[in-house]
Amino acid sequence: MNYITGYYTTKFGELWDKSLFDLVEEAINGVLKSTNLERKKIDAVFFGNMLAGVLGNNLHSTSKLSEILDVNIPVFRTEAACASGGTAFNLAKTYLDANSNKNVLVIGAEKMTDYSPEEVITALSAAASGEEQEAGLTFSGLYAMMANFYLEKYHYTEKNLAYVSVKNHYHGTLNDKAHFRRKISIDDVLESAYVSYPLKVLDSSPISDGASAIIMSNNLNFIKKQDYSASVLASEIATDTISLKSRKNIDEILATKIVSDKAFKMAKIKRSDINVAELHDCFSIAEILAMEDLGFWKKGEGGQKIMEESTTYGNGGNLIVNTSGGLKASGHPVGATGIKQIGEIFLQLTGQANNRQVKNAKYGLAHNVGGSGGTAVVTILSS
Amino acid sequence: MISPVKIWRRQKDIRKILGKKGKIFLWTKIFTPGTGFKKYAPYPVVLVELENNEKVYGQLVDHEEKDLKIGKKLISVLRKVRTASVDGVIAYGIKFRPLK
Known part of the structure; x- marks a missing residue:
């Protein structure tokens, strides 16, 4: 072990x-x-x-x-x-x-x-397919395409997505290492400028x-x-096509589904055993898809479930998500993110998470995604 | 880096998908682009499912806001796709315009 x-x-x-x-x-x-x-x-x-x-x-x-x-x-x-x-x-x-x-x-x-933001956006786009880059697509653009598809298919609105950012910004106020440490409201998110429609500045993780x-x-x-x-019960990786257009389903990240099944099988625990999770919320839609693809919520119900705020710290839920503030509020220094996620779970499971400590946390999961879903890594830890 | 040779190599495939009809499968509108696309922003990007089921990305041109919806019928056209490189080579590629 x-x-x-x-x-x-x-x-x-x-x-x-x-x-x-x-x-x-x-x-x-x-x-x-x-x-x-x-x-x-x-x-x-x-x-x-x-x-x-x-x-x-x-x-x-x-x-x-x-x-x-x-x-x-x-x-x-x-x-x-x-x-x-x-x-x-x-x-x-x-x-x-x-x-x-x-x-x-x-x-x-x-x-x-x-x-400059343009230089960073272009550099990040190196992780998309050549055809996507040539069409002027950015990563916010690719996730925006997924968001548009998801909102239309399951009859949700941008407001449903906004709940992810409000939760993660609240958690960011509890983490002294977070990039952003201020609360935001649903209206703040909805009134922020578009980055790639329907995703706005406050739906997006920062540089x-x-x-x-x-x-x-x-x-x-x-x-x-x-x-x-x-203890590290599981660390698994799955990959998928680099191009969004080559995926069979747009309302899911297949690599996440595959890797979570592998990781839970390896860890020999159930989804319901997980008390804390750090999920890859590069954009608000990504946390909702992750909750569904990891098997915590059923496909299509994430837009509704997020509004119940059961994954917010202090609300008494069985699973608290992104206590670090997630990528949205904690920040997203790309190479550091996957380590910070596992580190946050370690802090939670060893009772070192201070004012955001989830009581009696025994099992935790970290979920890290590359590109628009071409790589997914799931790590499961136990206290 | 976008070299002239890279542009030339890609352009060999463009003629094969020119003038093809299809419909919007996915769409977004980019407000914060990367280098080379800034002067076009905001611009819509669509993933189009052609009649032969092949999927092709491209920007939507000559459009109205109401055209931005899944299922809208389009046709592929040849357009400049980014600001010219330092070598002065203009990159042409596929974009789409709505069909009435």
Whole structure:
């Protein structure tokens, strides 16, 4: 069995005084301090990052990490668009499954605010198909197409979607590392400007900087000495077509459905056992689709269910979703997101989530998506 | 990067889908585009299901707001698709206009 024993994240936001590797270094120092792990006791590093090559002309980050850590161990970088972090975690777990008595460092990081919105939107579009890029489609555009289809098919309106952002912004007020820490109302969402119709600014996750890091281990001597640990019951990945047009169904992310079935089977628990979940709400529609595709809600009822606010912290629901603020309010430094999601679940399961602590949380799930659904990663942890 | 050779390579396939009829399967309207599309914004993008069931993306041109609905019948036309590259090569591609 593999255990997470430590987590640290930088603040997410517009961090103009920090470079990509300043953020990485802060995350590494933070997580090593929290676990009392010496650098020389790390056996391998897994780094999730999407845009450093495209935006910053920074590749070979594996070697840069060797320099920062002053070690000569294997370092791997993973890229799967917005699922780069989740993918790094999955590879780290696979490494531990194949090697006993090891400690691994998993980091996700992104530096996005040095560039104009057009440059960042274009760089993110690299994760869409060539045909989608050539038609002038952006990621908000692809999710907007899904939203339009979903709203029409199930007879919902933009108001149904707005409930996702209101919840996640409330949760963001409880997280001191979140990019946005202010409450918003349904009217605020509905009155915000369109990004891609029907999705608006307040339906959309922001462009953020940030880095998050986790220590995972199967070294029982090390784990015994740790103050906190959570066991990794499952980490699974599924892929699907890069092009939205090649998908059979537009009102679902098939990769999420496939990977959640695999993960629950591996974890040997039921959907109803999950107390806390971090879901990939890059746009409001994405959280609703995720709740359905993960099997928490039935297909098509998400637009109604979200209005009941049962997944909001403090409302007494059995499953609380995106206590970190989600991508919407916590921020979305692309490579960091998948690690932050798993880290938030770790905090919840080890009683370290402070003023957003879900009582008696025993099982948690993190769901990370790349592109318009071409990659999906699901991780299930237990206290 | 959009190189002239890349544009040339893509254009070989465009003639095959010119003048084809179909209907809107998915649509959106982009208000915040990436580099090369800013001067067209806001612009509608549609995914069209052609009569042979093939699906093709493109922007909708010469349209009215009421044309933006699933099922609207369209025909593919040749248009400039983005601001010309630094090499001065104009990229042409498929867009769609409504059928009356």
